[in-house]
Amino acid sequence: MNEEDLVKKWLAGALSESERLSFEETETYRKLQRMDGILQQMKAPDYDVEAEEKKLPTASQPAGVVPIWRRNAFLKIAASLLLVLSAALAIGYMSMGDETIKVLAATKTTAYLPDSSEVVLNNASSLTYSKSRWNKARVVELSGEGFFKVTHGSRFDVKTSSGTVTVVGTQFNVKSRAGYFEVQCYEGTVKVRSNGSEQMLRKGQGWRLIGGLSAALELGAGDGPSWMGNESRFESVPYGQVVEEFKRQYGVKVNLVHVDVNQVFTGSFTHDNIELALQSITLPLNIKFDLEENLVRLSGDR
Amino acid sequence: MSHEKGNVCDEGRFKTLFRELSKDLHDFLYYKYGAGNHPADIVQEAFVKLWNNCKNVPPEKARAFLFTVANNQMLNELAKRKTALRYQDTVEAKRYTLESPEFAMEEEQYRQRLHAALESLTEDQRVTFMLNRVEGKKHQEIADMLGIGRKAVEKRIYTAYKIIREQLGDF
Numbered sequence: 191m192n193e194e195d196l197v198k199k200w201l202a203g204a205l206s207e208s209e210r211l212s213f214e215e216t217e218t219y220r221k222l223q224r225m226d227g228i229l230q231q232m233k234a235p236d237y238d239v240e241a242e243e244k245k246l247p248t249a250s251q252p253a254g255v256v257p258i259w260r261r262n263a264f265l266k267i268a269a270s271l272l273l274v275l276s277a278a279l280a281i282g283y284m285s286m287g288d289e290t291i292k293v294l295a296a297t298k299t300t301a302y303l304p305d306s307s308e309v310v311l312n313n314a315s316s317l318t319y320s321k322s323r324w325n326k327a328r329v330v331e332l333s334g335e336g337f338f339k340v341t342h343g344s345r346f347d348v349k350t351s352s353g354t355v356t357v358v359g360t361q362f363n364v365k366s367r368a369g370y371f372e373v374q375c376y377e378g379t380v381k382v383r384s385n386g387s388e389q390m391l392r393k394g395q396g397w398r399l400i401g402g403l404s405a406a407l408e409l410g411a412g413d414g415p416s417w418m419g420n421e422s423r424f425e426s427v428p429y430g431q432v433v434e435e436f437k438r439q440y441g442v443k444v445n446l447v448h449v450d451v452n453q454v455f456t457g458s459f460t461h462d463n464i465e466l467a468l469q470s471i472t473l474p475l476n477i478k479f480d481l482e483e484n485l486v487r488l489s490g491d492r
Numbered sequence: 493m494s495h496e497k498g499n500v501c502d503e504g505r506f507k508t509l510f511r512e513l514s515k516d517l518h519d520f521l522y523y524k525y526g527a528g529n530h531p532a533d534i535v536q537e538a539f540v541k542l543w544n545n546c547k548n549v550p551p552e553k554a555r556a557f558l559f560t561v562a563n564n565q566m567l568n569e570l571a572k573r574k575t576a577l578r579y580q581d582t583v584e585a586k587r588y589t590l591e592s593p594e595f596a597m598e599e600e601q602y603r604q605r606l607h608a609a610l611e612s613l614t615e616d617q618r619v620t621f622m623l624n625r626v627e628g629k630k631h632q633e634i635a636d637m638l639g640i641g642r643k644a645v646e647k648r649i650y651t652a653y654k655i656i657r658e659q660l661g662d663f
Contacts, residue, residue, distance in 0.1 A: 198646065233626050237514070242532060243510055246540075246543075
Protein backbone atom coordinates (compact mmCIF):
# COMPACT_ATOMS: atom_id res chain seq x y z
CA MET A 191 0.00 0.00 0.00
CA ASN A 192 1.40 3.41 -0.88
CA GLU A 193 1.63 6.32 1.52
CA GLU A 194 -1.43 8.11 0.21
CA ASP A 195 -3.63 5.09 0.82
CA LEU A 196 -2.14 4.58 4.27
CA VAL A 197 -2.79 8.17 5.29
CA LYS A 198 -6.31 8.05 3.88
CA LYS A 199 -7.07 4.89 5.77
CA TRP A 200 -5.51 6.27 8.91
CA LEU A 201 -7.61 9.44 8.66
CA ALA A 202 -10.66 7.24 8.31
CA GLY A 203 -9.56 5.14 11.27
CA ALA A 204 -9.68 2.10 9.02
CA LEU A 205 -6.17 0.68 9.24
CA SER A 206 -5.88 -2.95 10.20
CA GLU A 207 -3.83 -3.82 13.27
CA SER A 208 -0.72 -4.81 11.30
CA GLU A 209 -1.01 -1.85 8.94
CA ARG A 210 -1.32 0.46 11.91
CA LEU A 211 1.76 -0.93 13.61
CA SER A 212 3.94 -0.49 10.56
CA PHE A 213 2.46 2.93 9.79
CA GLU A 214 3.31 4.09 13.29
CA GLU A 215 6.98 3.51 12.50
CA THR A 216 6.97 6.12 9.73
CA GLU A 217 8.05 9.76 9.70
CA THR A 218 4.68 10.68 8.19
CA TYR A 219 2.95 9.27 11.25
CA ARG A 220 5.20 11.18 13.62
CA LYS A 221 4.32 14.41 11.80
CA LEU A 222 0.63 13.57 11.88
CA GLN A 223 0.83 13.00 15.60
CA ARG A 224 2.42 16.36 16.13
CA MET A 225 -0.23 18.07 14.02
CA ASP A 226 -3.03 16.32 15.90
CA GLY A 227 -1.56 17.42 19.20
CA ILE A 228 -1.64 21.10 18.27
CA LEU A 229 -5.02 20.77 16.60
CA GLN A 230 -6.47 19.47 19.87
CA GLN A 231 -5.56 22.80 21.41
CA MET A 232 -7.78 24.53 18.88
CA LYS A 233 -10.82 22.58 19.97
CA ALA A 234 -14.13 24.41 19.94
CA PRO A 235 -14.97 25.85 23.36
CA ASP A 236 -17.15 23.63 25.55
CA TYR A 237 -20.75 23.84 24.56
CA ASP A 238 -23.01 23.49 27.56
CA VAL A 239 -26.06 21.77 26.13
CA GLU A 240 -28.07 21.99 29.36
CA ALA A 241 -27.44 25.68 29.88
CA GLU A 242 -28.21 26.41 26.26
CA GLU A 243 -31.39 24.35 26.47
CA LYS A 244 -32.62 26.51 29.33
CA LYS A 245 -32.39 29.52 27.05
CA LEU A 246 -34.84 27.94 24.64
CA PRO A 247 -38.49 29.01 24.61
CA THR A 248 -40.35 26.99 27.23
CA ALA A 249 -42.93 24.28 27.20
CA SER A 250 -46.30 25.90 27.32
CA GLN A 251 -45.58 28.30 24.53
CA PRO A 252 -47.43 27.23 21.44
CA ALA A 253 -45.69 27.81 18.16
CA GLY A 254 -46.53 31.12 16.62
CA VAL A 255 -46.44 33.11 19.84
CA VAL A 256 -43.28 35.15 20.05
CA PRO A 257 -41.51 34.13 23.27
CA ILE A 258 -40.14 36.89 25.45
CA TRP A 259 -36.55 36.02 24.86
CA ARG A 260 -37.11 36.45 21.15
CA ARG A 261 -37.73 40.08 21.86
CA ASN A 262 -34.44 40.06 23.73
CA ALA A 263 -32.88 38.59 20.64
CA PHE A 264 -34.25 41.51 18.71
CA LEU A 265 -32.76 43.89 21.26
CA LYS A 266 -29.46 42.07 20.96
CA ILE A 267 -29.51 42.51 17.21
CA ALA A 268 -30.45 46.17 17.54
CA ALA A 269 -27.68 46.72 20.06
CA SER A 270 -25.06 45.01 17.97
CA LEU A 271 -26.21 46.95 14.91
CA LEU A 272 -25.74 50.13 16.88
CA LEU A 273 -22.31 48.99 17.94
CA VAL A 274 -21.28 48.17 14.41
CA LEU A 275 -22.65 51.51 13.23
CA SER A 276 -20.80 53.55 15.81
CA ALA A 277 -17.61 51.59 15.25
CA ALA A 278 -17.95 52.26 11.54
CA LEU A 279 -18.43 55.96 12.22
CA ALA A 280 -15.48 56.02 14.57
CA ILE A 281 -13.04 54.86 11.93
CA GLY A 282 -14.48 57.31 9.47
CA TYR A 283 -16.26 54.87 7.26
CA MET A 284 -18.15 56.47 4.43
CA SER A 285 -20.69 54.57 2.43
CA MET A 286 -20.11 56.59 -0.73
CA GLY A 287 -17.69 54.00 -2.07
CA ASP A 288 -14.73 56.08 -1.05
CA GLU A 289 -13.40 55.17 2.32
CA THR A 290 -11.36 57.76 4.13
CA ILE A 291 -9.23 57.00 7.08
CA LYS A 292 -8.22 60.13 8.87
CA VAL A 293 -5.73 60.16 11.66
CA LEU A 294 -5.74 63.13 13.98
CA ALA A 295 -2.79 64.67 15.79
CA ALA A 296 -1.18 62.59 18.51
CA THR A 297 -2.43 59.22 17.30
CA LYS A 298 -0.89 56.59 15.12
CA THR A 299 -3.19 54.20 13.36
CA THR A 300 -2.89 51.03 11.39
CA ALA A 301 -5.24 50.77 8.45
CA TYR A 302 -5.95 47.67 6.40
CA LEU A 303 -6.80 47.97 2.74
CA PRO A 304 -9.23 45.63 0.97
CA ASP A 305 -6.40 43.36 -0.19
CA SER A 306 -5.11 43.26 3.41
CA SER A 307 -2.18 45.50 2.64
CA GLU A 308 -1.23 47.34 5.77
CA VAL A 309 -0.65 51.05 6.23
CA VAL A 310 0.62 52.50 9.48
CA LEU A 311 -0.25 56.19 9.52
CA ASN A 312 1.78 58.71 11.48
CA ASN A 313 0.15 61.56 13.38
CA ALA A 314 -1.91 64.10 11.46
CA SER A 315 -2.09 62.02 8.30
CA SER A 316 -4.91 60.79 6.18
CA LEU A 317 -5.43 58.15 3.58
CA THR A 318 -8.17 57.94 0.97
CA TYR A 319 -9.02 55.18 -1.41
CA SER A 320 -11.99 54.01 -3.38
CA LYS A 321 -13.45 50.81 -2.11
CA SER A 322 -15.52 50.17 -5.21
CA ARG A 323 -12.70 50.71 -7.68
CA TRP A 324 -10.08 48.89 -5.60
CA ASN A 325 -10.25 45.73 -7.67
CA LYS A 326 -9.49 47.65 -10.85
CA ALA A 327 -6.68 49.82 -9.55
CA ARG A 328 -4.85 49.85 -6.26
CA VAL A 329 -4.55 53.58 -5.70
CA VAL A 330 -4.44 55.42 -2.40
CA GLU A 331 -4.11 59.12 -1.78
CA LEU A 332 -1.90 60.04 1.11
CA SER A 333 -1.50 63.31 2.85
CA GLY A 334 1.02 63.19 5.66
CA GLU A 335 3.15 60.17 6.42
CA GLY A 336 2.55 56.45 6.25
CA PHE A 337 4.43 53.16 6.24
CA PHE A 338 3.17 50.66 3.69
CA LYS A 339 3.31 46.89 3.67
CA VAL A 340 1.85 46.01 0.32
CA THR A 341 0.36 42.62 -0.42
CA HIS A 342 1.68 41.00 -3.54
CA GLY A 343 -0.36 41.72 -6.61
CA SER A 344 -0.93 44.30 -9.30
CA ARG A 345 0.59 47.78 -9.36
CA PHE A 346 0.10 49.81 -6.22
CA ASP A 347 0.13 53.63 -6.40
CA VAL A 348 0.43 56.12 -3.57
CA LYS A 349 -0.56 59.58 -4.74
CA THR A 350 0.57 62.61 -2.80
CA SER A 351 0.49 66.30 -3.57
CA SER A 352 4.21 66.21 -4.39
CA GLY A 353 4.37 63.10 -6.53
CA THR A 354 3.30 59.51 -7.02
CA VAL A 355 4.98 56.46 -5.60
CA THR A 356 4.49 53.22 -7.51
CA VAL A 357 5.22 50.03 -5.74
CA VAL A 358 7.09 47.30 -7.41
CA GLY A 359 8.07 45.60 -4.17
CA THR A 360 6.73 45.66 -0.66
CA GLN A 361 7.70 47.91 2.23
CA PHE A 362 8.26 51.63 2.13
CA ASN A 363 7.65 54.90 3.92
CA VAL A 364 6.24 58.01 2.29
CA LYS A 365 6.44 61.39 3.96
CA SER A 366 4.64 64.22 2.24
CA ARG A 367 4.46 67.36 4.33
CA ALA A 368 4.39 71.01 3.32
CA GLY A 369 7.57 71.62 1.30
CA TYR A 370 8.88 68.18 2.16
CA PHE A 371 8.68 64.89 0.29
CA GLU A 372 10.61 61.81 1.28
CA VAL A 373 10.40 58.15 0.33
CA GLN A 374 12.28 55.37 2.06
CA CYS A 375 12.31 51.84 0.70
CA TYR A 376 12.69 49.02 3.24
CA GLU A 377 12.02 46.03 1.06
CA GLY A 378 11.74 45.39 -2.66
CA THR A 379 11.73 48.20 -5.19
CA VAL A 380 9.81 51.46 -5.37
CA LYS A 381 9.47 53.91 -8.24
CA VAL A 382 9.03 57.60 -7.42
CA ARG A 383 7.78 60.13 -9.95
CA SER A 384 7.81 63.78 -9.05
CA ASN A 385 7.92 66.89 -11.23
CA GLY A 386 8.72 64.87 -14.33
CA SER A 387 11.71 63.05 -12.85
CA GLU A 388 11.74 59.39 -11.98
CA GLN A 389 13.77 57.42 -9.42
CA MET A 390 14.02 53.74 -8.73
CA LEU A 391 14.68 53.01 -5.07
CA ARG A 392 15.95 49.67 -3.89
CA LYS A 393 16.10 48.23 -0.41
CA GLY A 394 17.93 50.57 1.94
CA GLN A 395 17.64 53.56 -0.35
CA GLY A 396 15.69 56.75 0.07
CA TRP A 397 14.98 59.91 -1.84
CA ARG A 398 14.06 63.32 -0.59
CA LEU A 399 12.78 66.58 -2.04
CA ILE A 400 12.96 69.68 0.15
CA GLY A 401 12.15 73.07 -1.29
CA GLY A 402 12.78 71.90 -4.85
CA LEU A 403 16.13 70.28 -4.07
CA SER A 404 16.36 66.54 -4.25
CA ALA A 405 18.85 64.22 -2.58
CA ALA A 406 19.44 60.49 -2.40
CA LEU A 407 19.50 58.92 1.05
CA GLU A 408 21.10 55.89 2.59
CA LEU A 409 18.92 54.28 5.23
CA GLY A 410 20.42 52.99 8.44
CA ALA A 411 19.73 49.59 9.95
CA GLY A 412 16.17 48.74 10.97
CA ASP A 413 13.06 47.30 9.36
CA GLY A 414 11.01 50.44 9.36
CA PRO A 415 11.01 54.21 9.72
CA SER A 416 11.99 55.65 13.08
CA TRP A 417 8.56 57.08 13.86
CA MET A 418 7.10 53.61 14.13
CA GLY A 419 9.48 53.07 17.03
CA ASN A 420 8.05 56.21 18.66
CA GLU A 421 10.95 58.35 17.63
CA SER A 422 11.52 60.85 14.83
CA ARG A 423 14.97 60.80 13.32
CA PHE A 424 16.41 63.40 10.98
CA GLU A 425 19.47 63.56 8.83
CA SER A 426 20.51 66.96 7.51
CA VAL A 427 16.97 68.26 7.55
CA PRO A 428 16.10 71.98 7.75
CA TYR A 429 15.23 72.89 11.34
CA GLY A 430 11.80 74.21 10.33
CA GLN A 431 10.80 70.68 9.23
CA VAL A 432 11.96 69.27 12.55
CA VAL A 433 9.80 71.78 14.41
CA GLU A 434 6.81 70.93 12.20
CA GLU A 435 7.22 67.25 13.00
CA PHE A 436 7.51 68.08 16.69
CA LYS A 437 4.24 70.02 16.55
CA ARG A 438 2.50 67.10 14.89
CA GLN A 439 3.76 64.56 17.39
CA TYR A 440 2.84 66.48 20.52
CA GLY A 441 -0.08 68.54 19.20
CA VAL A 442 1.36 71.78 20.58
CA LYS A 443 1.99 75.25 19.20
CA VAL A 444 5.55 76.46 18.79
CA ASN A 445 6.73 80.05 18.75
CA LEU A 446 10.14 80.68 17.23
CA VAL A 447 12.22 83.67 18.25
CA HIS A 448 15.55 84.28 16.52
CA VAL A 449 15.67 80.72 15.30
CA ASP A 450 17.04 80.00 11.85
CA VAL A 451 14.60 77.52 10.31
CA ASN A 452 16.96 76.77 7.45
CA GLN A 453 19.87 75.55 9.52
CA VAL A 454 20.44 71.86 9.12
CA PHE A 455 19.63 69.45 11.93
CA THR A 456 20.73 65.87 12.45
CA GLY A 457 19.36 63.96 15.39
CA SER A 458 16.19 62.50 16.79
CA PHE A 459 13.47 63.06 19.35
CA THR A 460 11.22 60.70 21.28
CA HIS A 461 7.42 60.74 21.09
CA ASP A 462 6.90 59.77 24.70
CA ASN A 463 8.43 62.57 26.72
CA ILE A 464 8.05 66.19 25.68
CA GLU A 465 10.78 67.56 27.98
CA LEU A 466 13.29 65.05 26.71
CA ALA A 467 12.22 65.63 23.13
CA LEU A 468 12.65 69.38 23.51
CA GLN A 469 16.12 68.92 24.93
CA SER A 470 17.05 66.70 22.00
CA ILE A 471 16.10 69.27 19.42
CA THR A 472 17.37 72.39 21.22
CA LEU A 473 20.60 71.61 23.07
CA PRO A 474 22.72 70.81 19.99
CA LEU A 475 21.76 74.11 18.39
CA ASN A 476 22.08 76.28 21.49
CA ILE A 477 18.39 77.07 21.55
CA LYS A 478 16.50 77.76 24.78
CA PHE A 479 13.02 76.42 25.34
CA ASP A 480 10.03 77.30 27.51
CA LEU A 481 7.21 74.85 27.90
CA GLU A 482 3.77 76.03 28.98
CA GLU A 483 0.58 74.01 28.71
CA ASN A 484 0.23 73.75 24.93
CA LEU A 485 2.74 76.32 23.87
CA VAL A 486 6.45 75.94 23.36
CA ARG A 487 8.74 78.93 22.93
CA LEU A 488 12.07 78.34 21.25
CA SER A 489 14.56 81.19 21.33
CA GLY A 490 17.95 81.41 19.72
CA ASP A 491 20.73 83.49 21.25
CA ARG A 492 20.86 86.24 18.69
CA MET B 493 -33.70 10.00 16.37
CA SER B 494 -37.30 8.89 16.26
CA HIS B 495 -38.81 8.37 12.86
CA GLU B 496 -42.43 8.58 13.84
CA LYS B 497 -44.78 10.30 11.52
CA GLY B 498 -45.58 13.85 12.43
CA ASN B 499 -43.70 16.98 13.14
CA VAL B 500 -41.40 18.41 15.81
CA CYS B 501 -44.05 20.50 17.56
CA ASP B 502 -44.07 18.06 20.45
CA GLU B 503 -41.98 19.66 23.14
CA GLY B 504 -40.34 16.46 24.32
CA ARG B 505 -39.29 15.62 20.82
CA PHE B 506 -38.02 19.12 20.27
CA LYS B 507 -35.88 18.98 23.40
CA THR B 508 -34.48 15.63 22.39
CA LEU B 509 -33.49 17.09 19.07
CA PHE B 510 -31.79 19.94 20.85
CA ARG B 511 -29.81 17.55 23.03
CA GLU B 512 -28.85 15.43 20.04
CA LEU B 513 -27.93 18.13 17.60
CA SER B 514 -27.05 21.40 19.27
CA LYS B 515 -23.43 20.55 20.06
CA ASP B 516 -22.74 19.23 16.57
CA LEU B 517 -24.29 22.33 15.09
CA HIS B 518 -22.26 24.55 17.37
CA ASP B 519 -18.98 22.80 16.54
CA PHE B 520 -19.79 22.87 12.85
CA LEU B 521 -20.28 26.66 12.96
CA TYR B 522 -17.19 27.15 15.09
CA TYR B 523 -14.83 25.25 12.81
CA LYS B 524 -16.34 26.69 9.71
CA TYR B 525 -16.49 30.34 10.69
CA GLY B 526 -14.33 30.80 13.77
CA ALA B 527 -15.00 31.92 17.34
CA GLY B 528 -15.70 35.59 16.73
CA ASN B 529 -19.10 34.93 15.24
CA HIS B 530 -20.99 33.67 18.28
CA PRO B 531 -21.87 30.18 17.10
CA ALA B 532 -23.92 29.52 20.27
CA ASP B 533 -26.27 32.41 19.47
CA ILE B 534 -26.78 31.18 15.95
CA VAL B 535 -27.60 27.71 17.29
CA GLN B 536 -30.29 29.27 19.46
CA GLU B 537 -31.74 31.19 16.57
CA ALA B 538 -31.76 28.11 14.35
CA PHE B 539 -33.70 26.12 16.95
CA VAL B 540 -36.17 28.94 17.39
CA LYS B 541 -36.73 28.93 13.63
CA LEU B 542 -37.25 25.19 13.81
CA TRP B 543 -39.78 25.64 16.60
CA ASN B 544 -41.64 28.32 14.69
CA ASN B 545 -41.77 26.08 11.64
CA CYS B 546 -42.33 22.89 13.58
CA LYS B 547 -45.55 22.03 11.75
CA ASN B 548 -43.74 21.85 8.43
CA VAL B 549 -40.64 19.95 9.49
CA PRO B 550 -40.80 16.18 9.97
CA PRO B 551 -38.28 14.93 12.59
CA GLU B 552 -36.02 13.21 10.08
CA LYS B 553 -35.62 16.50 8.19
CA ALA B 554 -34.83 18.48 11.34
CA ARG B 555 -31.08 18.00 11.08
CA ALA B 556 -30.85 19.24 7.50
CA PHE B 557 -33.20 22.10 8.34
CA LEU B 558 -31.08 23.23 11.30
CA PHE B 559 -27.75 23.05 9.48
CA THR B 560 -29.07 24.92 6.47
CA VAL B 561 -30.80 27.60 8.51
CA ALA B 562 -27.79 28.10 10.79
CA ASN B 563 -25.39 28.25 7.87
CA ASN B 564 -27.52 30.85 6.08
CA GLN B 565 -27.92 32.85 9.24
CA MET B 566 -24.16 32.85 9.70
CA LEU B 567 -23.57 33.93 6.11
CA ASN B 568 -25.99 36.82 6.64
CA GLU B 569 -24.13 37.90 9.72
CA LEU B 570 -20.82 37.66 7.92
CA ALA B 571 -22.04 39.65 4.97
CA LYS B 572 -22.90 42.41 7.43
CA ARG B 573 -19.53 42.53 9.01
CA LYS B 574 -16.56 40.88 7.46
CA THR B 575 -14.72 39.40 10.36
CA ALA B 576 -11.39 37.76 10.11
CA LEU B 577 -11.47 34.17 11.15
CA ARG B 578 -9.59 33.68 14.31
CA TYR B 579 -9.13 30.58 16.33
CA GLN B 580 -8.56 30.84 19.99
CA ASP B 581 -5.87 28.75 21.43
CA THR B 582 -7.92 27.30 24.20
CA VAL B 583 -4.96 26.08 26.17
CA GLU B 584 -3.21 29.43 26.24
CA ALA B 585 -2.88 29.11 29.99
CA LYS B 586 -0.93 25.91 29.70
CA ARG B 587 1.89 27.73 28.00
CA TYR B 588 4.21 27.92 30.96
CA THR B 589 7.26 26.07 29.82
CA LEU B 590 10.06 24.00 31.06
CA GLU B 591 11.20 23.91 27.47
CA SER B 592 14.31 25.48 26.09
CA PRO B 593 13.78 28.82 24.33
CA GLU B 594 14.74 27.23 21.01
CA PHE B 595 12.10 24.60 21.40
CA ALA B 596 9.47 27.12 22.50
CA MET B 597 10.26 29.25 19.47
CA GLU B 598 10.12 26.33 17.12
CA GLU B 599 6.83 25.31 18.68
CA GLU B 600 5.45 28.81 18.19
CA GLN B 601 6.51 28.79 14.54
CA TYR B 602 4.82 25.47 14.06
CA ARG B 603 1.65 26.76 15.64
CA GLN B 604 1.62 29.84 13.44
CA ARG B 605 2.18 27.82 10.28
CA LEU B 606 -0.61 25.48 11.21
CA HIS B 607 -2.96 28.41 11.89
CA ALA B 608 -2.10 29.98 8.55
CA ALA B 609 -2.61 26.68 6.78
CA LEU B 610 -6.02 26.17 8.40
CA GLU B 611 -7.09 29.66 7.45
CA SER B 612 -6.06 29.05 3.86
CA LEU B 613 -8.43 26.09 3.57
CA THR B 614 -11.89 26.62 2.17
CA GLU B 615 -14.60 26.69 4.82
CA ASP B 616 -15.90 23.32 3.71
CA GLN B 617 -12.46 21.74 3.81
CA ARG B 618 -11.72 23.22 7.22
CA VAL B 619 -14.94 22.22 8.92
CA THR B 620 -14.70 18.68 7.58
CA PHE B 621 -11.07 18.33 8.57
CA MET B 622 -11.50 19.77 12.06
CA LEU B 623 -14.59 17.71 12.85
CA ASN B 624 -12.58 14.64 11.96
CA ARG B 625 -9.28 15.48 13.63
CA VAL B 626 -10.42 17.44 16.67
CA GLU B 627 -13.90 16.17 17.42
CA GLY B 628 -13.04 12.65 16.32
CA LYS B 629 -16.11 12.34 14.13
CA LYS B 630 -16.29 9.39 11.79
CA HIS B 631 -16.48 10.00 8.05
CA GLN B 632 -20.06 8.76 7.96
CA GLU B 633 -21.09 11.00 10.86
CA ILE B 634 -19.68 14.03 9.09
CA ALA B 635 -21.37 13.01 5.87
CA ASP B 636 -24.74 12.87 7.67
CA MET B 637 -24.08 16.19 9.32
CA LEU B 638 -23.24 18.02 6.12
CA GLY B 639 -25.63 16.13 3.91
CA ILE B 640 -22.94 14.93 1.53
CA GLY B 641 -21.56 11.51 0.62
CA ARG B 642 -18.99 9.61 2.67
CA LYS B 643 -16.62 9.57 -0.30
CA ALA B 644 -16.81 13.34 -0.55
CA VAL B 645 -15.93 13.63 3.12
CA GLU B 646 -12.93 11.36 2.68
CA LYS B 647 -11.75 13.39 -0.29
CA ARG B 648 -12.15 16.71 1.53
CA ILE B 649 -10.27 15.54 4.58
CA TYR B 650 -7.41 14.19 2.52
CA THR B 651 -7.22 17.32 0.35
CA ALA B 652 -7.16 19.46 3.50
CA TYR B 653 -4.43 17.25 4.91
CA LYS B 654 -2.37 17.59 1.71
CA ILE B 655 -2.67 21.38 1.76
CA ILE B 656 -1.71 21.63 5.42
CA ARG B 657 1.15 19.18 4.98
CA GLU B 658 2.49 21.27 2.12
CA GLN B 659 2.31 24.51 4.07
CA LEU B 660 3.98 23.02 7.11
CA GLY B 661 7.03 22.39 4.95
CA ASP B 662 9.82 20.80 6.97
CA PHE B 663 7.81 20.58 10.15
